[in-house]
Amino acid sequence: MTRLAPPYRIPPESVVEADHWQMAMEDSHVPMPTELQHWDYLTNIALHRNIRVDVDRTRQRAGLGPDSVLMLSxxxxxxxxxxxxxxxxxxxxxxxxxxxxxAFELTGAELGGTLLLETALVVASPGSSPRPAAPRRSGSVLWNDHHSLRLQGDAPQFPIAVIDFDKTSFPSDAAWHLQISDNLESATMGSLLLLVNERNAPAVAAVQNAERPRDTDKLVLSMIKADVSRVMVEHALRNSDFHEDADFPEDSVGETLMTLVGQLFPGVSITDLRLSHENQPNLFASDVQNAVKLFEVS
Structure with missing residues (x-):
């Protein structure tokens, strides 16, 4: 919790009693963890918490009038x-x-990286008779707290869109296409996009059922993961800025690629991977299949 030192009176923290954030999981609610494993952009996040506010003490200790209005935001x-x-x-x-x-629900396509949650008790209206040094501006913060949730998982951590490939420059019968930026320092969210052809029913069904996949969906998702991983790794190795000493910003394309390469090829240097890709590209594609464990579904 952050303790404020504003130029106005604030009540003690004890005027607010906040429960821990709860997250909807299937048919129940569980305490929000610090990290959410196996999350992807097709998964929305529903959160709720109860907060008890002693309105009388808050007004009294902040010097607000009895007709003042507070807001929890x-x-x-x-x-x-x-x-x-x-x-x-x-x-x-x-x-x-x-x-x-x-209580609210966040759309997975708008999220990524670390989700930060701030809750604040603020002054909506100071009322007609605030005392000296009382907060007099709407929006003055009387109490707040912060919580974070790291979003991660094995699924591709970027948005997925279903479109008609026949209306694009992509081959009309292709199942999917990965768009990826050459700027390794750009944010992953805005630089990676998996496009799925709406004409390909198995691929569309698989991504739509990713949270609760059927057996056939698991096989298609395994193929998508293998192909997307190969494209991403090869994209990284073709970029001269991608090397062991590179320091990419958090949640950037470069960091995402560096993490993926480290997961698929632990202990193997980027220099060795680049040489393997250049000299034996067909074998390298098979190495990626082996690393992602193609068709090994639970």
């Missing part, structure tokens, strides 16, 4: 997509201790 930020948005805002009038439920 939550905001989310995604480091992978550089997006930010409101979770929920609830105005608090009346008296006594009030329990407020903060």
């Amino acid at each position: 939550s905001v989310w930020t995604s480091s992978g997509s550089n997006l930010r948005g409101p979770g929920r805002r609830v105005r608090i009038a009346g008296e006594g201790v009030q329990t407020i439920e903060i």
Whole structure:
């Protein structure tokens, strides 16, 4: 929790009692972890928490009038997509201790990297008779806390879109196509996009059922993972800026590629991988299949 030192009176932290964030998982709710394994961009995230606010003590200790109005607000930020948005805002009038439920669902396609959650109790209206040194501006923060959730998993960590390839320059009967930026320092979220051809029913069904895949979906997803991994690794090895000493920004294309290469070929230098790809490209493709364990589905 962050303790503020603003130029106005604030109440003690004890006026707010906040439960831990809960996450919807199938038919139940579990405490939000610090890391979410096996997450992908097709998976939305539903969150909720209860927060109890002692309205009378908050007004008294902050010097606000009895007709002042408070607001409990939550905001989310995604480091992978550089997006930010409101979770929920609830105005608090009346008296006594009030329990407020903060609940919202975030679209997976808008997320990536680390999800930051900030909850704040702010002044919506100072009322008609605030005391000296009381907060007088709407939006003045009286209390806040921060929580984070690292999103990671084995699935491709970038958006997926289903389109009609017949209306593009891609081969009309191809099943999918990976778009990837040459700028290794650009954000992964805006630089990688897996396009799935809506004309290919098995591929569309597989990505739509990725959260709960059928046996046939698992086989298609295994093929997509192998092909996408090969394209990404080969893309990295063709870029001269991709090497052992490179230092890429967090959640960038370069960091994503570096992580993927490290997972698929642990202990193998990038120099050796580049030589293997240049001298024996067909064997290298088979090496990627072996590394991703093609068709080894649970």
